[in-house]
Amino acid sequence: MENEYEILPYDEAGTVYEVWYQGMPDYMGTLEECQAYVDSQ
Amino acid sequence: MALQSSGQIKISEIAAELGVSGEPNLNLRGLSSGTFGAINTNNAAADRPDGNAPHAMSEFYSYDHSASAPYSNTRYYSNDGTGDFINCTTSTAPFNINTTQDHSMSMWVRMTGSKQNQMITNFGNTNANGNNRIMFTYLANFNRIMVRIRSNSVNFDRQWGLHDNSTQTGITSSSTGWTSSSRGNVNSDGWCLLTYTYDASQTNAANAFKVYWNSSVLTNQAVANSGTRTAMAATKGRIGENLHLTNAAGNATLDFDEIKLYNKVLSSSEVTTLYNSGVIADSSQTVSSGLITEWTFDNNNANDSNSKYTCSITNGTINTY
Numbered sequence: 001m002e003n004e005y006e007i008l009p010y011d012e013a014g015t016v017y018e019v020w021y022q023g024m025p026d027y028m029g030t031l032e033e034c035q036a037y038v039d040s041q
Numbered sequence: 042m043a044l045q046s047s048g049q050i051k052i053s054e055i056a057a058e059l060g061v062s063g064e065p066n067l068n069l070r071g072l073s074s075g076t077f078g079a080i081n082t083n084n085a086a087a088d089r090p091d092g093n094a095p096h097a098m099s100e101f102y103s104y105d106h107s108a109s110a111p112y113s114n115t116r117y118y119s120n121d122g123t124g125d126f127i128n129c130t131t132s133t134a135p136f137n138i139n140t141t142q143d144h145s146m147s148m149w150v151r152m153t154g155s156k157q158n159q160m161i162t163n164f165g166n167t168n169a170n171g172n173n174r175i176m177f178t179y180l181a182n183f184n185r186i187m188v189r190i191r192s193n194s195v196n197f198d199r200q201w202g203l204h205d206n207s208t209q210t211g212i213t214s215s216s217t218g219w220t221s222s223s224r225g226n227v228n229s230d231g232w233c234l235l236t237y238t239y240d241a242s243q244t245n246a247a248n249a250f251k252v253y254w255n256s257s258v259l260t261n262q263a264v265a266n267s268g269t270r271t272a273m274a275a276t277k278g279r280i281g282e283n284l285h286l287t288n289a290a291g292n293a294t295l296d297f298d299e300i301k302l303y304n305k306v307l308s309s310s311e312v313t314t315l316y317n318s319g320v321i322a323d324s325s326q327t328v329s330s331g332l333i334t335e336w337t338f339d340n341n342n343a344n345d346s347n348s349k350y351t352c353s354i355t356n357g358t359i360n361t362y
Contacts, residue, residue: 012195023160023284024178024283026182028183
């Protein structure tokens with residue numbers, strides 16, 4: 001289940017991640033960048 | 042079958058078309074004025090007699106006594122971005138999302154809201170989560186339009202910045218984005234035609250997906266991702282909202298009309314035909330080859346034309362033009 005915020009791998013290599021917000025990709029970056037984005041919300 | 046469009050035409054041929062061959066004392070005045078059988082006014086005015094003297098046999102050129110009423114686009118669906126969506130479900134999927142089944146979706150949309158994520162359409166095999174589906178979305182943070190197959194949390198997608206394709210989209214600013222006051226290239230009523238095509242056998246997502254804005258393909262790709270696809274049947278669908286959520290952040294602020302689903306990759310020329318010079322029309326007037334089903338909304342409901350899905354509207358409205 002994709003909840004309000006989730007950080008999910010974008011590519012198979014695992015180098016890019018996405019923040020999903022309520023089922024929609026909302027931000028893209030490194031894992032650290034995505035975590036910072038979620039923390040800022 | 043319609044009468045010929047030019048050349049010699051006989052009274053007997055007109056009578057046969059009207060189904061009155063057995064009538065005695067046939068005459069052109071009576072045939073033209075409906076004495077022997079009412080003229081079918083579903084024919085265009087140029088393709089039927091006007092009933093007024095002088096009567097001419099040429100007025101019957103292209104007359105078709107069994108002509109259906111011409112299509113008239115009278116209604117559209119509005120999804121206002123607050124808990125609205127069309128839900129579609131079936132036990133027998135009309136298409137599958139995999140590496141062998143091509144498909145395309147085309148629809149007219151009119152942006153009515155501010156800059157935000159837009160879930161335009163998504164079809165998959167479950168309402169329980171968002172893992173398995175093909176989604177056609179606008180990503181506000183990136184000002185991108187995206188087609189993505191997401192299966193087992195792996196992405197196969199292609200994305201385009203609307204501002205990177207401003208010639209086609211008419212949207213020039215990423216920061217302004219796609220909004221009701223920045224609709225881009227639209228017809229006189231504010232609508233644009235969005236079409237995506239999916240060439241299933243392509244292993245590279247950059248070759249699998251195309252998106253057209255009106256009749257123009259987007260050429261400047263932002264990114265593509267070619268993760269492994271796991272096959273799924275499109276037994277569930279939602280228009281204007283995530284498959285597995287209601288009133289979510291991606292709830293679309295879009296009006297929709299003439300949503301068409303095809304079992305093939307539409308060609309560029311077919312998309313031009315669908316665009317129809319900016320006139321919103323159904324498949325019978327544009328592209329019917331390969332049509333799986335379409336949502337015209339002209340029957341004042343969200344049913345699709347070939348009953349491939351059971352569809353219902355939550356909160357959204359059907360409006361008249």
